[in-house]
Amino acid sequence: MYNYTSFDKDFVATRVTQFRDQVRRRIDGSLTEDEFRPLRLMNGLYLLLHAYMLRVAIPYGALNSIQMRALADVADRWDKGYVHFSTRQNVQFHWPKLLDVPDILEALAQVDMHAIQTSGSCIRSITADHFSGASATEIDDPRPTAELVRQWSTDHPEFAFLPRKFKIAVTGGGEDQVVTKFNDIGLKMARNAAGSPGYEVSVGGGLGRTPMIGKQLRGFLPSADLLPYLEAILQVYNQIGRRDNKYKARIKITVHEHGAEEFRRRVEENFRLQVSRFDGADQEALARIEADFLPPVFKQASTQKYAQARDADPFFRSFTKTNLHQHRNQDYAIVTVSLKPIGGTPGDASTEQLRALADIAERWGHDDLRVSHEQNIILPHIHKGDLPDVYEALRSAGLATANAGLISDLIACPGMDYCDLATARSTNVAQGISKRFNELKLEHDIGLIKIKISGCINACGHHHIGHIGILGLEKSGVESYQITLGGDGTEKAAIGKPIGPGFSADEIIPAIERLIFSYLALKLDSGESFIAAYRRLGPAPFKAAIYAKESKTNDP
Amino acid sequence: MATIPTIQIITANDLLSGEVVYLAENGEWTIEHAEAISFETELGASSRLDDVMQLDPSVIGAYLVDVSLGEGNAPKPAHFRETFRTTGPSNRFIGKQAATSINGRELQNV
Numbered sequence: 001m002y003n004y005t006s007f008d009k010d011f012v013a014t015r016v017t018q019f020r021d022q023v024r025r026r027i028d029g030s031l032t033e034d035e036f037r038p039l040r041l042m043n044g045l046y047l048l049l050h051a052y053m054l055r056v057a058i059p060y061g062a063l064n065s066i067q068m069r070a071l072a073d074v075a076d077r078w079d080k081g082y083v084h085f086s087t088r089q090n091v092q093f094h095w096p097k098l099l100d101v102p103d104i105l106e107a108l109a110q111v112d113m114h115a116i117q118t119s120g121s122c123i124r125s126i127t128a129d130h131f132s133g134a135s136a137t138e139i140d141d142p143r144p145t146a147e148l149v150r151q152w153s154t155d156h157p158e159f160a161f162l163p164r165k166f167k168i169a170v171t172g173g174g175e176d177q178v179v180t181k182f183n184d185i186g187l188k189m190a191r192n193a194a195g196s197p198g199y200e201v202s203v204g205g206g207l208g209r210t211p212m213i214g215k216q217l218r219g220f221l222p223s224a225d226l227l228p229y230l231e232a233i234l235q236v237y238n239q240i241g242r243r244d245n246k247y248k249a250r251i252k253i254t255v256h257e258h259g260a261e262e263f264r265r266r267v268e269e270n271f272r273l274q275v276s277r278f279d280g281a282d283q284e285a286l287a288r289i290e291a292d293f294l295p296p297v298f299k300q301a302s303t304q305k306y307a308q309a310r311d312a313d314p315f316f317r318s319f320t321k322t323n324l325h326q327h328r329n330q331d332y333a334i335v336t337v338s339l340k341p342i343g344g345t346p347g348d349a350s351t352e353q354l355r356a357l358a359d360i361a362e363r364w365g366h367d368d369l370r371v372s373h374e375q376n377i378i379l380p381h382i383h384k385g386d387l388p389d390v391y392e393a394l395r396s397a398g399l400a401t402a403n404a405g406l407i408s409d410l411i412a413c414p415g416m417d418y419c420d421l422a423t424a425r426s427t428n429v430a431q432g433i434s435k436r437f438n439e440l441k442l443e444h445d446i447g448l449i450k451i452k453i454s455g456c457i458n459a460c461g462h463h464h465i466g467h468i469g470i471l472g473l474e475k476s477g478v479e480s481y482q483i484t485l486g487g488d489g490t491e492k493a494a495i496g497k498p499i500g501p502g503f504s505a506d507e508i509i510p511a512i513e514r515l516i517f518s519y520l521a522l523k524l525d526s527g528e529s530f531i532a533a534y535r536r537l538g539p540a541p542f543k544a545a546i547y548a549k550e551s552k553t554n555d556p
Numbered sequence: 557m558a559t560i561p562t563i564q565i566i567t568a569n570d571l572l573s574g575e576v577v578y579l580a581e582n583g584e585w586t587i588e589h590a591e592a593i594s595f596e597t598e599l600g601a602s603s604r605l606d607d608v609m610q611l612d613p614s615v616i617g618a619y620l621v622d623v624s625l626g627e628g629n630a631p632k633p634a635h636f637r638e639t640f641r642t643t644g645p646s647n648r649f650i651g652k653q654a655a656t657s658i659n660g661r662e663l664q665n666v
Contacts (some may be wrong), residue, residue: 080650422637
């Protein structure tokens with residue numbers, strides 16, 4: 001994991017001091033809210049429906065145990081005893097008081113954390129695959145690149161006032177776990193024919209009110225050209241991106257309006273000017289960063305306890321079937337810790353749970369924790385022989401829900417329960433689906449499925465890329481939920497299609513139930529997944545089921 | 557055709573705590589929706605809102621909200637968004653609905 005240098009520590013500490021003074025001046029009236037607002041947003045402080053919200057960066061989702069405990073300490077001391085992990089691998093405190101925020105940021109700075117560029121029209125916190133460095137399929141570890149981009153983009157003076165926010169994601173080149181095709185810039189680790197490292201670069205992807213799949217700009221960009229190329233993309237966007245209309249200001253609209261060809265031409269032209277400005281210092285920085293991301297020293301030990309526990313304990317066996325992924329070291333496993341207990345709020349974790357996760361990572365997990373954009377916590381390196389102990393520790397903390405990838409492992413933005421932009425709640429729908437399918441005991445028959453729920457068109461809950469997407473809107477003074485089908489956030493990127501009129505808060509769960517029952521009736525014996533069945537059959541049979549007049553329920 | 561007059565109240569968030577507050581009859585900010593002062597003309601409501609936004613540094617993000625009048629002429633939110641603001645999140649009972657006091661003041665409706 002990246003180790004802060006004295007420069008990094010000074011930078012973050014200085015920012016806390018500056019923000020403390022800004023808060024003081026806001027409270028004594030020297031700064032108006034109009035003057036203060038951009039300053040607080042630059043430091044991750046929003047005002048939501050009921051309170052302030054502080055969004056803290058977890059660059060590429062990576063945390064160690066000390067940082068996880070610090071989040072717990074902040075939530076206990078200054079918030080309400082829990083945190084919310086977001087769909088961009090960050091963490092949110094939903095109840096801080098303005099005067100406490102400088103103290104919170106100071107406490108976080110002591111463990112090398114901050115809230116810089118988690119809001120505002122700037123380059124936001126960089127995301128990367130949550131299985132980075134552990135995945136059996138990645139081409140290269142995306143974290144050093146993500147860290148390099150973080151350093152380049154932090155406080156970059158030229159890109160502090162972009163037309164709109166800007167999101168960059170990096171995937172390791174195997175299974176895309178970080179939705180790169182729906183980021184402003186998506187980077188995919190790649191190798192050319194000679195085996196040299198580089199990137200596939202896409203631009204102009206995004207969700208929100210105008211969802212678009214990123215367009216490939218370069219099939220292969222040599223590693224050393226990365227920062228000049230990013231600089232070129234950002235300069236072109238900064239120059240021609242629209243500032244006259246907030247809804248047309250994202251780079252996806254710039255690329256769309258100018259066309260990918262013309263956008264590429266401008267970027268390539270600009271890139272030729274940039275290259276000479278980079279003298280190799282960036283590559284030296286990358287080499288130093290890479291040294292921080294060497295794989296842990298994997299232990300050599302028996303995995304017999306794992307096999308024995310699987311035979312003896314059906315609950316453990318069930319957990320291992322859903323919540324483990326293949327590690328590059330065959331004696332190890334990647335563990336997904338679900339933050340989706342049945343009927344719970346996706347992404348929420350209590351401070352006791354955060355401390356339990358920290359203890360587990362420290363004792364058995366090479367002190368490595370990840371936040372996934374699917375609002376779960378990942379223990380990337382667990383020796384199989386330790387899995388029974390890890391499972392017991394998770395169970396004691398209420399963290400052993402065996403549902404990773406299943407229907408109750410859905411993602412949802414905070415919605416109108418917290419957010420001032422929301423047009424409807426989203427967590428109520430998540431909770432309803434989770435409870436209902438748990439009652440029906442059909443989770444394993446349904447298998448792999450991605451349901452994603454947003455409480456407004458801005459799509460923080462990624463509804464466009466859910467196999468089933470649910471968008472909460474307001475219609476005639478009540479909450480109304482619109483279903484989309486067929487979305488996919490992986491390398492097979494697809495935008496879900498709206499299926500028809502929306503449903504009320506009471507009707508949406510039965511509608512999803514009818515949809516799922518139609519899938520169970522239509523799926524091939526081979527264990528065809530929902531998304532595969534949808535691709536084979538198209539929307540018609542599912543639409544018919546959703547809008548079937550007989551809204552019978554299927555009691556167990 | 558006679559139109560139903562729009563009744564409005566003024567709401568904001570407290571600068572220091574972020575808490576949802578309403579402008580009361582006495583010109584102070586209250587945490588109780590039922591104590592909010594109602595304006596029966598749009599002009600009255602918006603001119604008072606202008607004053608608040610220019611003169612009152614203790615709150616942020618003040619805006620007008622449509623209400624209906626319930627028992628004892630106490631205002632009730634017309635929109636579900638504002639109903640949530642009177643209680644707190646519906647998925648966790650830790651907002652106003654769970655508090656016995658806020659900013660040192662006892663809550664009536666607990």
